[in-house]
Amino acid sequence: MAKISYIDAISAAMKEEMERDENVFVLGEDVGVKGGVFGTTRGLHEQFGEMRSMDTPLAESAIAGVAIGAAMYGMRPIAEMQYGDFMLPATNQIINEAARIRYRSNNDWECPLVIRAPIGGGIFGGLYHSQCPESIFVGTPGLKIVVPSTPYDAKGLLKAAIRDEDPVLFFEHKKCYRMIVDEVPEEDYIVEIGKSDVKREGEDVTVITYGLTVHFALQAAAELEQEGISTHVLDLRTLQPLDREGILKAAEKTGKVLIIHEDNKTGGVGAEVSAIIAEELVFDLDAPIKRFCGYDVPAMPISPPLEKFYMLNKDKVKQAIKEMALF
Amino acid sequence: MSETIVQENNKHRNLGITDEQVIKMYRTMVLARKFDERALLLQRSGKVNFHVSGIGHEAAQIGAAFALEKQKDYFLPYYRDYGMVLSIGMTVRDLMLSIFAKEEDITSGGRQMPGHFSAKQYHIVTGSSPVTTQVPHAVGFALAAKMKKQDFVSIVTFGDGSSNQGDFHEGLNFAAVQKLPVIFMVENNQYAISTPLHKQVACERLVDRGLGYGMHSVQVDGNDPLAVYKVVKEARERGIKGEGPTFIEAKMYRLSPHSTSDNDLAYRTKEEVEENWKKDSIPHFKTYLEECGLWTEEQELRMQEEIKQEVNEATKYAEQAPFPKPEEALTHVFKEQ
Numbered sequence: 001m002a003k004i005s006y007i008d009a010i011s012a013a014m015k016e017e018m019e020r021d022e023n024v025f026v027l028g029e030d031v032g033v034k035g036g037v038f039g040t041t042r043g044l045h046e047q048f049g050e051m052r053s054m055d056t057p058l059a060e061s062a063i064a065g066v067a068i069g070a071a072m073y074g075m076r077p078i079a080e081m082q083y084g085d086f087m088l089p090a091t092n093q094i095i096n097e098a099a100r101i102r103y104r105s106n107n108d109w110e111c112p113l114v115i116r117a118p119i120g121g122g123i124f125g126g127l128y129h130s131q132c133p134e135s136i137f138v139g140t141p142g143l144k145i146v147v148p149s150t151p152y153d154a155k156g157l158l159k160a161a162i163r164d165e166d167p168v169l170f171f172e173h174k175k176c177y178r179m180i181v182d183e184v185p186e187e188d189y190i191v192e193i194g195k196s197d198v199k200r201e202g203e204d205v206t207v208i209t210y211g212l213t214v215h216f217a218l219q220a221a222a223e224l225e226q227e228g229i230s231t232h233v234l235d236l237r238t239l240q241p242l243d244r245e246g247i248l249k250a251a252e253k254t255g256k257v258l259i260i261h262e263d264n265k266t267g268g269v270g271a272e273v274s275a276i277i278a279e280e281l282v283f284d285l286d287a288p289i290k291r292f293c294g295y296d297v298p299a300m301p302i303s304p305p306l307e308k309f310y311m312l313n314k315d316k317v318k319q320a321i322k323e324m325a326l327f
Numbered sequence: 328m329s330e331t332i333v334q335e336n337n338k339h340r341n342l343g344i345t346d347e348q349v350i351k352m353y354r355t356m357v358l359a360r361k362f363d364e365r366a367l368l369l370q371r372s373g374k375v376n377f378h379v380s381g382i383g384h385e386a387a388q389i390g391a392a393f394a395l396e397k398q399k400d401y402f403l404p405y406y407r408d409y410g411m412v413l414s415i416g417m418t419v420r421d422l423m424l425s426i427f428a429k430e431e432d433i434t435s436g437g438r439q440m441p442g443h444f445s446a447k448q449y450h451i452v453t454g455s456s457p458v459t460t461q462v463p464h465a466v467g468f469a470l471a472a473k474m475k476k477q478d479f480v481s482i483v484t485f486g487d488g489s490s491n492q493g494d495f496h497e498g499l500n501f502a503a504v505q506k507l508p509v510i511f512m513v514e515n516n517q518y519a520i521s522t523p524l525h526k527q528v529a530c531e532r533l534v535d536r537g538l539g540y541g542m543h544s545v546q547v548d549g550n551d552p553l554a555v556y557k558v559v560k561e562a563r564e565r566g567i568k569g570e571g572p573t574f575i576e577a578k579m580y581r582l583s584p585h586s587t588s589d590n591d592l593a594y595r596t597k598e599e600v601e602e603n604w605k606k607d608s609i610p611h612f613k614t615y616l617e618e619c620g621l622w623t624e625e626q627e628l629r630m631q632e633e634i635k636q637e638v639n640e641a642t643k644y645a646e647q648a649p650f651p652k653p654e655e656a657l658t659h660v661f662k663e664q
Contacts, residue, residue, distance in 0.1 A: 025474065051474050057504055062463045062497035069467020069481075072452060073401070075474065077467075089493070093463065096455050105445045105453040106436030107659040141660050165662040 007177035009151035013158035025052040028080030064090035071113040084119035085131040098167040099142030113167045118174040126302030132263035144168040145240040149214035156191030173212040196246035202232035209260040210236040220318035229325045255286035265293035287327040292320040356385040359410035370587040381407035383582035386608035390555030401468040403461040403483040406442030416449035423645035430651040459489040462498035469507035480508040480566040488519025503540040508566030516581035521594040537574025549577030550608040
């Protein structure tokens with residue numbers, strides 16, 4: 001098995017799916033000749049040509065809307081939003097159109113579309129290159145929402161998203177792109193959408209998280225092991241539909257639940273996860289459910305001390321787990 | 328009869344439309360009108376909740392639809408396009424089942440408001456209520472035609488107010504850059520609900536908006552079905568030949584209020600509306616057929632009787648048809664295994 005980065009896993013998934021199915025194509029701003037501002041689509045233009053690796057006009061609603069039309073015809077578009085922050089001009093197309101096409105046509109039309117977007121901070125991106133927009137979309141039935149944390153999951157989930165018959169939002173934490181490397185099999189595989197994954201078994205505290213913060217939790221858990229605290233880490237991987245069963249099982253395991261995400265706390269996915277646990281397990285818990293999340297400010301500031309203050313990291317997560325363990 | 332009149336009376340033949348087809352166009356115009364009038368009555372008598380009207384738009388819709396290829400081209404209509412959808416396969420019964428929101432409604436199984444046409448079997452693409460969102464979808468169908476080297480076009484229609492939406496501008500630009508086989512047709516009826524055109528746009532002609540994106544753009548009399556047929560036919564040929572999109576401004580007047588929830592005399596005068604009724608395409612087109620020697624009063628009476636029966640039967644059928652089961656509301660969120 002080869003060790004590859006998170007970004008290379010995403011590129012490989014697109015390349016292999018485009019080789020497998022000629023209806024798969026990529027469209028977005030600067031995704032063609034340049035290969036994307038992060039380099040995610042590098043090589044696709046040379047291999048598949050300008051129609052299947054299409055540089056579009058700078059207009060996000062059209063990128064989403066044109067992809068929706070092509071998907072309804074029977075193509076398998078992968079629309080790239082340059083940054084999650086820039087997705088908002090396309091939200092009407094995503095929420096009012098893509099998500100509702102099957103339902104509103106009573107199953108006559110379908111919209112097998114993937115929209116990829118880099119999310120998250122820690123790159124001095126300031127307010128509009130750092131956002132985690134997932135909570136805007138969570139709660140819209142008809143959309144699947146995926147946020148991988150590892151190269152293995154990224155490749156398998158992206159392949160599953162491309163093969164899915166419904167619209168899938170695929171959020172990539174840009175801080176993971178080159179930082180996270182692991183083993184990815186060369187043969188074809190998918191990771192099923194809607195299934196969480198236990199990234200570490202533990203006994204004392206359950207951390208439920210997704211994206212970049214999975215790694216902070218794993219790093220913190222490794223250090224806390226030395227201090228005698230055993231941490232169970234559940235990676236949600238799919239934010240919609242949430243893996244109810246996986247969440248309850250993980251919560252039950254330790255009876256102490258800490259939910260972590262970079263997206264701001266209020267109205268975030270953590271609220272829904274917390275409600276699921278409260279509805280089913282509240283009397284089995286040993287501590288109140290706690291959320292450790294981004295601050296409720298409009299977005300992440302650019303100045304280094306401000307960004308550092310806003311961002312979660314291993315040490316902050318470690319402290320939060322410790323407090324939960326000592327409750 | 329002078330030579331000019333003979334030529335004028337052969338206008339449809341010169342366009343390649345047979346006598347039989349031109350009669351069918353007229354019949355479809357009348358059918359759309361009669362459906363519309365009945366739907367209004369049904370709403371006023373409390374039998375259905377809502378109706379949004381297309382009276383005054385029939386000529387443009389039918390002219391356009393007849394110039395295209397059924398079940399080959401893709402149609403992305405907007406909520407006034409009864410004439411268009413009736414031309415390409417939908418029936419009055421289908422429309423009635425939709426306004427009564429019955430289980431058998433092919434557009435949505437009783438989920439969507441009336442006027443939200445959809446039927447994959449007729450290549451009618453599902454739409455929503457925030458206007459103009461279907462414009463980029465039409466571009467997406469046309470993109471697929473180019474990518475898969477298929478000889479179909481997509482047509483998308485919308486109102487004059489819609490030409491202010493971002494999706495209009497983004498969609499036109501995308502199609503022009505990629506030279507896609509899509510026809511954009513604005514049904515300029517002079518009003519966006521109550522707001523007149525001069526409060527919607529500052530440019531004199533909507534057609535100039537297409538020119539601004541570098542695409543072939545034409546203005547046409549939307550009350551003349553043959554004129555619309557001609558420009559749409561040419562636009563289709565241009566699209567198939569890889570010459571790119573066409574923007575068509577069809578000018579007409581919305582003779583009815585916006586919907587059953589609208590009192591149009593609150594913002595326009597009776598005189599203005601009456602003046603425009605004089606330009607109503609239906610009697611004018613009837614006169615054309617008569618002058619061509621294709622239509623008699625006897626045929627007219629027979630057709631009116633047939634249409635009345637068709638509308639009556641469709642109304643009765645839809646009224647008696649079962650509603651969807653309540654728990655149907657839970658199905659088809661995602662593909663069911």
